[in-house]
Amino acid sequence: MDFSNTILETIGNTPLVKLNKVVAEIDALVLAKVETFNPGNSVKDRMAVKMVEDAEADGRLKPGGTIIEGTSGNTGMGLALVAIIKGYKLICVISDKQSKEKMDILRAVGAKVVVCPTDVEPTDPRSYYSVSKRLAEETPNSWYVNQYDNLSNSLAHYEQTGPEIWKQTDGKITHFVVGVGTGGTISGVGKYLKEKNPNIKIWGIDTYGSVFKKYHETGIFDENEIYSYITEGIGEDILPKNVDFSLIDGFTKVTDKDAAVYTRKIALEEAIFVGNSAGACIKGLLQLKEHFKPDDVVVVLFHDSGSRYVGKMFNDDWMRERGFLDENVTKAEDVIKDHIDKELIVVRTEELVSHAIERMRKYKISQIPVVDITGFVGSVDETDLFRSYVADKNVAEKPIKEVMGKPFPIVQLGTPIEEVSKLFTKENDAVLVDLKNGHHHIITKYDIIGAIK
Structure with a gap:
């Protein structure tokens, strides 16, 4: 009989799949290493097991202990599988920009999830780096994984992912392209492949708001490069020890919009349902196309599953709110077509200011048309009401017409x-x-801005 003793034995040996339509512009053979076939649906399963087993071997992780990690979700999932099988508790510290699906999945597999703000410095006590370290100090019999600086991360890919890619391409691989976050995948795979053939090029995909590309090119850690971004799983505002810049031949940066758009393209054009970083990788490949020749074999790694982004990149409303949908907006009705059936909220001249304020709060709006029996006769917005309140604290009981x-x-x-x-x-x-x-609808500045591409 052919079976695995635990789910952990099914990690690895993921397929290599030829890409076609989505890379039609590239004059080379492009193959995707589809890591969603791992049981936790991401490449992070590999290093999660390796980091735990190495910590067990040297005594950092003891029986019945608690594993604590700051994660964008996928490492947490891999650690959750290991924790279940090996009998550990798990606390995952995650930033609030990560998808709700990731948080729900972690809770579903028994992890305690602590959510921290994204837009804070790494040294801020509220950051998920700082909270992870603090929880590890406060929790008895715990082990802080620290995937960023834990070199078992890159070692897992040196021992597993790199050899798999080399074998699957029969040693013919010429380029490896992958998104860079903790740096474990690019450094582990890159080290193995360059030992086999120093001419293989290793390219990292970075995002705007991250420090990797400029640091690699100049050696300067430029804090001006750091700002909030939407793309998940790649880019950093720190320099993890797992990123071996000497192994990386270059970086290209991909915008949030392009990463999201190409994430959807992969599903629609290749029938491969993968996550946000995969979209960034495909757009990055297209940006690098002049580096590839007809006889080249380019391997791009797809990190995780699209199921973790159903409420984000695969949701039209989410995409539209961020201006990521390429829709043809030319007329007034195009701007409001997705909410044109909603009732127009109005206030009457003889109603009180307090009624208008209540309506603004209830419907989360900033402007309201004013009507009487003849039709539209005025308007109020939150700025007007604020100024009126500053001038007269009793304004809430005055009629709107005033x-x-x-x-x-x-x-x-x-x-x-x-x-x-x-x-x-x-x-x-x-x-x-x-x-x-007989009906009207309102267009606000926010609607216009949302329509700008």
Whole structure:
């Protein structure tokens, strides 16, 4: 009989799949190492087992102990599998930019999840680096994994992933392209491949907001390069010990939008449902296409599963809110088409200011048209109300007509978006669209900004 004793024995030996449509511009054979076939659906399963087993061997992790790690989700999943099989408790510290699916999956496999803010310095006590270290100090019989500086991370890929790729390509691989986060995959695989053939090129995919590319090219750790970004799983605001820059031939940076768009393209054009970093890798490949020749064999690693991004890159509303959907917005109705059926919230002239404030809170809006029996006669926005309140603390009990401003301009269906945009001024924050059925809808500055590509 052919079976595995535990799920951990199924890690590795993931398939290499030829890519076609999504890399049609590249004049080379492009193969994807699809790591979603690991039981935890990501490449991180490999190093999770290696880090735990090495910690067990040297006594850092003792029976019945608690594993503590800061993770973007995938390492946590790999550690959760190991913890279940080997009988450990697990605490995962995760940043709030990670997908809800990742957090839910970690909880589903028994991990305690602690969520920390993304937009803080690594040294800030609220950062997920700092919280992980603090929890490890406070928790009895615990072990802090520290995948960034734990060299068992890159060693796992030197021992497993690199040899698999070499064997699967029959030693014909010429380029390895992979997203860089902790650095374990690129450094472990890169070390093995360059030992086999020093001419193999190792390319890292970085993201805007990360320090890797500039540091590799200049040796300068530029804090001005660091800012918040959306792409998950790649890029860093620190220099992990697992990133061996001497093994990396170069980096290319990919925007958040391109990473998201190409994540969807892989699913639609190759029927491979993978995550955000895979999209970044494919766009990065296309940016590097002049480096590839017809006889080259390019291997790109797909880190994780698309199931962890269903509420993000694979959600039209999420993509649209960030301007990541390439939609043709030319007329007034194009801007509001996704919420055109919603009721227009209004306030009447004789209602109190407190009623308008209540409506703004309830519907989370900043501008409200004012009406009377003749139609639109004015408008209020949160700035007007704030100024009125500063001038008179009793303004909440006054009628709207005493504080309202001019009515919003009204445009017809079919009005070009350029004409609508001209109606926004310092004094006017919204425009009404006449829907021709006795109803109107509102366009705000936020709607216009959201339509900008």
